[in-house]
Amino acid sequence: MIEYLDLIMFAALMGAILLGFPVAFSIAGVAVIFAYLGWSLGKMDISLMGALGQRAFGLLTNQVLIAIPLFVLMGALLEKSRIAEELLDTMGRLFGQLRGGLGISVVLVGALLAASTGIVGATVVAMGMIALPTMLRAGYDARVASGIVCTAGTLGQIIPPSTLLIILADVMSNAFQQAQYEQGLFSVQALSVGQFFAAAMIPGFVLVGLYLVYILLRGWLRPEDMPPAPADMARPTRAEVLGAVIPPVLLIFAVLGAILGGVATPTEAASVGAIGALLMTGHRIGVAPRLILLGTGALIALGLLAGAFPVRFQRNDVSSEAYALGLFYVGLAILGGLAVLLALRAALSKNVVQEAIGSTLTMTSMIFATILAAGVFSLVFIGLGGEERVADILGNMPGGATGALVFCMIVIFILGFFLDFVEISVIVLPLITPSLIVMGHDPIWLGVLIAINLQTSFLTPPFGFSLFYLRGAAPKSVTTGQIYAGVIPFIGLQIIGIILIWSLPGLATWLPSMLF
Template identity: 50%
Template sequence: MIELLPLLLFVVVFIVLLFGYPVAFSLAGSALLFAAIGYVTETFDPVFLEAIPNRIQGILSNELLIAIPLFVFMGVMLEKSKIAEELLDTMGQVFGGMAGGLGLSVTLVGMLLAASTGIVGATVVTMGLLSLPTMLRRGYSPEISTGIICASGTLGQIIPPSIVLVLLGDVISSSYQQAQLDQGIFAPDSVTVGDLFFGALIPGLILVSLYALYIIVIAIISPEKVPPIPEDERKVSKELWMQVLTVLIPPILLIVLVLGSILGGIATPTEAASVGSVGAIVLSCFKRTFNLNILQKVMRSTTEVTAMVFMILIGASVFSLVFRGFGGDDLVRNFLVDLPGGVFGAVLLVMIVMFLLGFFLDFIEITFVVIPIVAPILLTMGLDPVWLGIMIALNLQTSFLTPPFGFSLFYLRGVAPDSISTPQIYRGVIPFIGIQLFVLGLLAYWPALATWLPNVVYG
C-alpha cells in the first residue's frame, strides 16, 4: 500500500482539480496533506519539505522566467493596439477572392500573431470577435469557421516566441541536467530556450502549411462551405497593396527584433522580451491607441497572468517534493524502464498520457507537474532534449483544442454568437486535432525536423 501513495496523491490532486479548486492551492494543499499523513504514519521524511524555501527562492530569482510577464505584456499591448484587427481585414481582402480565402487569411494572421504575441487566449478571442461574424455572413460552414479560428489561435503554443517554449526551456534544461548528473556527468550541459525556438520553427511551419492545405482541400471538394468574397466588395489592387505594406511592416519588424535577437544570439529571451514590450508600446503609440487607461488594463492583465503562472509553479514545486519524498520518481522510473518496447514504448506511453491529461488539465499544470517527473527518466534513456521538448510542446498544443475543457473552445464559446452551438465548435476542431497528431507522429518518425536547425546554428 505504501508504494501506491504517490499514485494516490496524483489521483487526489486530479479529483480536486476537477472540482474546480485553484490549481496552485490544489497542488500544494493536497501534497502537504499527504505529507502530514505520511509523517504521522512514518512513511514520509519531512526533510524533503525543508527544500521548499530554496525552491521558491530559485523560482523567483530565475532570470529566464522574467520573460513571461514581458511576453504577456507585449501580447496584451499588441491586442489593444488593434494590429490583429487590421491584419485580419487586410489578409481577408488579399485572399478573399478565392474559395477558402477568408480561412487562409485567418490562418496566416494566426501565425503572425503567434510570432508576435504568443498569447493563445487573446488571439482566439480577437479572431472570434472580428472574423467569425464575417465568415458566417459570407456563408462559411459554422464548423469550419470555428475550427479554423480555434486551431489558428493555438499556433502561439508552438511558433516562437511561445510562453510554452519558455516554460519548457526551463523545465527541460533542469531535467536534462538532472539526467546527466544521474549518469555521473558532473559538468552537465544545458538546453536553452533558443534551442527550443529553433527546434520549433520547422514543425510550426509544417503545421501552418497543413492547416492551409486542409482549407484548400475543403475549397476544392465543397466550395459552398468556404465561398469567396463577392467581387463588388473587394478593394482595388493599388489601394490594397498599399494597405498590405502599411499593416504588415510593423508586426514583421517587431517579430524580427524579438525573434531575430534571440535566434541570432544577440539577446537572451528575457532581454528580447523587454525589447518586444517597448516595441509594442511604440506600435501602440504609432497607431494612436496608447493611453493611460490602456496601459492600466495591460498591466493588470499581465499581473494576473504572471501571478497565476508563478503560483502554479510554486504549488507544483511543493507537489514535486512530496511526490519524490514518497518515492514516486523511482516508481515512475521503474515502470517506464520495464515497459515493453524500451524507449519507444516509454515515449509512446508518456505522449498518450499527456494527450489524455490535456482533455482535463491546462498546459501549465502538465508542464509543471508531469514533465519534471518523466523528462529526467526519458532523457536518461538517451533522447535528444530539444526533440523531446518540441514533442511535448506539440502534444500540449492539443490541450487547447480537446473537449471538454480545451481553453480555445472556451475562449471562442465566450464570444461566438448564440447561433453557434457548442457541439458545432467541438466538431469543427476535430480535423485540426488530427492534423496536430499527424505532425506529432511525423516528428516522432523524423526527429531531424526539430534537431536539424539547432544543430546547424549551434554546430
C-alpha cells in the same frame, strides 16, 4: 494502500481540479495534505519539506522565467491597441475571394500573431469576435469556421516566442542536467530558451502548412462549406497590406533575430519586444508617424552600431573619434527615448497601457503561482516514492525507449483533456523527462514533440482553453457542440504533425544545431 499513496495523491489532484477549485490552490493544498498524511503513516520524511524555501527562491531568481511577463506584456499591448484586429481585417479582404480564402487568412494571421504575441487567449478572442462573424456571413459551415479560429489561435504555443516554450526550456534543461548526473557526468551541459525557440520554428511552420493544405483541400472537395467572401468586399490596397503586415514582421525579426542571432538573451529580447509593441501602439493611436519611425530607426541603429562598435568612456585611451561616436549614440538614445515617451503618454491617455498591464499581471501571477505550487507537489510526490515508480514504469515498458516515449505521449495527450499546459509542464514533465533522456532521446527533439502535444491540449474537449475562449467570443448562433466538432479534424492534423517530427527529427534539431 499506503504503498500507492503517490498515485492516490495524483488522482486526488485531478479530482480537486475537476471540482472547480483554483488550480494553484488545488495543487498546493493536495500536496500539503498528502505530505502530512505520508508523514503520519511513516511513508515520508517530513524534513524534505525544508527544501521548499530553496525551490521558491530558485523560482524567483530564475533568469529564464523573467521573460514571461515581458512577452505577455508585448502581446497584451498589441491586443489592446487593436493592431491584431487591423491585421485580421486586411488579410481577410486580401484572400477572401478564394474558396477557403477567409480560412487561409485566419491561419496566416494566427501565425503572424503567434510570432509577435505568443498569447493564445488574446488571439482566439480577437479572431472569434472579428473573423468568425465574417466567415459565417460568407456562408462558412459553423463547425469549419470554429475549428479554424480555435486552431489558428493555438499557434502561439508552438511558434516562438511563447510562454509554453519558455517554461518547457526551463523544465527540459533541468531534466537534461538531472539525466547527466544520473549517467555519472558532473560537468553538465544546460539547454537555453534560444535552442528551443530555434527548434520549434520549422515544426511550427509545418503545422501551418498542414492547416493550409487541409483548408484548400476541403474548399475544393466541399465548396459549400467554405465559399468565397461576398463580391462586394473591398480588396485592400498595397499600402494597406504593407501597413498591416510590416510592423508585426519587423517586431518578429527584432525579437527572434536577437535571440537566435545570439545578440540578446530571451529576457533582453522580450524587453525589446515590449518597447517595439509600445511604439507600434503609439503609431496606431495617433502619435506623429514620422517621429515614431525616426525613434524606431534610431533605437535599431543604436543596437546594431553599439554592438558592432562599442564605446567605453571609462577607459583612459579613448580617442576623439570614439568620443564623437559615443555622442552620436547618446543622440540616438535621446531620439529613441523621446519616441517611446510620446507613445507611452498616448497609450496611457487611451487607457491601453493600464489594460495591458492588468492582463499581464493576471496571466503572469497565474503562471507563477502554478509553478510555485507545482514545486510543492513534486517535492511531496518524490518524498512518497513517486519518482522511482515513474522510472520503473518507463523502464519496464515494452518496446524499450520508443515504447516508453509512446506511453508518455499518450499520457500527456489524455491529461490535456483535463489539465492546462502549465500544470502538465511543471508537474508531469519533471517526473518523466529525465528517464526519457537517460534512455537516449534527444532533449531538444523530445521538447518539441511534447510542445506540439501540449498545444493540442488547447483543442481537446471538454476543457480545452481555446474552446472556452471561443465560446465566450462567438455569436450565440454557434453552439458548443459545433465548436467541439470543428476542432476534431485539426486534432488529427496535430497528431500528423507529431508523427512527422517523430519520423524526421531533423525538422526539430537542424536549426538549433546550426545556430548553437
